[in-house]
Amino acid sequence: MSLTPETETQSLRGVLIPLITPFDAAGAVAAGALEALARDVLDAGATGIVALGTTGEAATLDTAERQTVIDVCAEVCRSRGATLVVGAGSNDTEASALALAELAQWPQIGGALVSVPYYNRPGESGVLAHFTRLAAQSPVPLIVYHIPYRTAQPLSGTALRELGRLPNVAGMKLATGGIGAEAMDLLGNRPEGFSVLAGDDLYLSPMLALGASGGILASAHLATRQFVRLTQAWAVGDADAARPLGHALARLSAAAFAEPNPVVIKGALHALGRIPTANVRLPLLPASPGAVKILLNRLSELDG
Numbered sequence: 001m002s003l004t005p006e007t008e009t010q011s012l013r014g015v016l017i018p019l020i021t022p023f024d025a026a027g028a029v030a031a032g033a034l035e036a037l038a039r040d041v042l043d044a045g046a047t048g049i050v051a052l053g054t055t056g057e058a059a060t061l062d063t064a065e066r067q068t069v070i071d072v073c074a075e076v077c078r079s080r081g082a083t084l085v086v087g088a089g090s091n092d093t094e095a096s097a098l099a100l101a102e103l104a105q106w107p108q109i110g111g112a113l114v115s116v117p118y119y120n121r122p123g124e125s126g127v128l129a130h131f132t133r134l135a136a137q138s139p140v141p142l143i144v145y146h147i148p149y150r151t152a153q154p155l156s157g158t159a160l161r162e163l164g165r166l167p168n169v170a171g172m173k174l175a176t177g178g179i180g181a182e183a184m185d186l187l188g189n190r191p192e193g194f195s196v197l198a199g200d201d202l203y204l205s206p207m208l209a210l211g212a213s214g215g216i217l218a219s220a221h222l223a224t225r226q227f228v229r230l231t232q233a234w235a236v237g238d239a240d241a242a243r244p245l246g247h248a249l250a251r252l253s254a255a256a257f258a259e260p261n262p263v264v265i266k267g268a269l270h271a272l273g274r275i276p277t278a279n280v281r282l283p284l285l286p287a288s289p290g291a292v293k294i295l296l297n298r299l300s301e302l303d304g
Helices: 031-043 063-080 093-105 123-137 157-164 181-188 201-209 224-235 239-256 263-271 289-303
Strands: 014-018 048-051 083-087 109-115 142-146 169-174 195-198 214-216
Touching (some): 014 224, 031 063, 048 063, 093 109, 109 169, 123 142, 123 157, 142 157, 157 169, 157 181, 169 181, 201 214, 201 224, 201 239, 239 263, 239 289, 263 289
Parallel strands (some): 014 048, 014 214, 083 109, 109 142, 142 169, 169 195, 195 214
């Protein structure tokens, strides 16, 4: 499903799941488990999935493994009529343009999640020039990933709106570690047809209350239906239903991110029998048993 001007707002709404990459006992990508996860979350009401994001440990996958992940996710999204977004790009503009061009071989890809350049700290003008170049060349619409606590590149509300007005930029994953002035500025005067997606799971409910379109939420591997219900409640203004559910899901999210993402989520998925191992790749280490137990307890409380 491509994010054309007619479909971009509809496609970038609700809950999108940045899928983990499951590994088997030998350390290889467990393609069958990946397919099952993708089908499960879409059948539970997620509007789309994100492949090769940070949660998917994309930096540790080789070229063949990355292709396998995209192939699996593309087929599932095709069969479900769901949105597929793929993480792409780096802090090098020319290399990012080449990475985006490669996505043209998968017609099912509807968008690319591209981080604000990290480490270089190019300033607001440099960030805008980076995305102007990429948007003009990309075969798929871009979703800007603004996560300043990882990139060390803050952006004002004005700069965020300028990015949102670029042709071929469909939305933004906003993960600023809270809800600051720039988020309020953007949500209070959002460009027409531009989707703002919560990227910090803990703040999903207040972001939705302020007008976010949905979220890209690693925690929603678990309790997918409840996360979907939360987005639907805020969409119709049902604050009485949304507030308690939002608080409960925030507790779940806090437990999911108690250790580096996605180790606790992988530990819980393995404990639930949904993936063959809880393995991660260095420099990540497996989650502590205590952290996994707390997350499972939070999930159990939610189900109750």
